[in-house]
Amino acid sequence: MNAPQFWTIPPSELSPSQLAIKTQALQERLVSICDQFDDVRFATSLAAEDMVITDAITQAKLPIQFFTLATGRLHQETVDLVKTTEDHYQISITKVYPEESDVQSYIDQYGINGFYDGEEAKKACCGARKIKPLNTALQGAKAWLSGQRREQSTTRTELNFAEHDDARGIEKFNPLFDWTEADVWAYIKQENVLIHPLHLKGYPSIGCEPCTRQVKQGEDIRAGRWWWLQSDSKECGLHINR
Numbered sequence: 001m002n003a004p005q006f007w008t009i010p011p012s013e014l015s016p017s018q019l020a021i022k023t024q025a026l027q028e029r030l031v032s033i034c035d036q037f038d039d040v041r042f043a044t045s046l047a048a049e050d051m052v053i054t055d056a057i058t059q060a061k062l063p064i065q066f067f068t069l070a071t072g073r074l075h076q077e078t079v080d081l082v083k084t085t086e087d088h089y090q091i092s093i094t095k096v097y098p099e100e101s102d103v104q105s106y107i108d109q110y111g112i113n114g115f116y117d118g119e120e121a122k123k124a125c126c127g128a129r130k131i132k133p134l135n136t137a138l139q140g141a142k143a144w145l146s147g148q149r150r151e152q153s154t155t156r157t158e159l160n161f162a163e164h165d166d167a168r169g170i171e172k173f174n175p176l177f178d179w180t181e182a183d184v185w186a187y188i189k190q191e192n193v194l195i196h197p198l199h200l201k202g203y204p205s206i207g208c209e210p211c212t213r214q215v216k217q218g219e220d221i222r223a224g225r226w227w228w229l230q231s232d233s234k235e236c237g238l239h240i241n242r
Ligand code: SF4
Pocket: 071, 073, 115, 122, 123, 125, 126, 127, 129, 130, 207, 208, 209, 210, 211, 236
């Protein structure tokens, strides 16, 4: 049989007891965050890591508020998955939209797909559609969560569980910071977690539609994000803390 051309979901490398330890540690991390802070919010993009965290939050019935950045450029599959996730987990996910005037200013200056022309336009688009809405979504929060992992990218190797988000003046937690890609998929399989349908079509990482493509077998798992830019530009700026 020919090897698949595109990325496929990795097999589990964990024994059931190893996965149980990871799962318990994840629950303990989430509980400890809620014990310390009374307004914790989770920015979910509906990708695999975020679905793991969503599952763990709902299993533990933790008082964490969910939101997603409705950029206006998402795949229809992502838009549809928000509702499916709400129904499946009996939660509410706040959709945070960009300001129309910010999007229009970006379009006027760069064109709607101006991000393909370079870093400056990409930063402006992410600024209008993601970063400013994130700042709005986190107003009043004491802490927030992300699904980032160290292993995801050369820009994330120093990632820790807890960090201070100087940009928003609150704490930020990365409860999967030390999980591997195989750990994530082992949890998903064991807990029967909902997944984004594009993960089954060669997309390990999912963002806005025009800035995300399939990844070939053996490529970096974020190779399909902003593929026309240098590797140190393959972040949207959401996780720059200062
Ligand atoms: Fe714009 Fe692409 Fe950033 Fe989405 S990921 S906000 S479309 S530049």
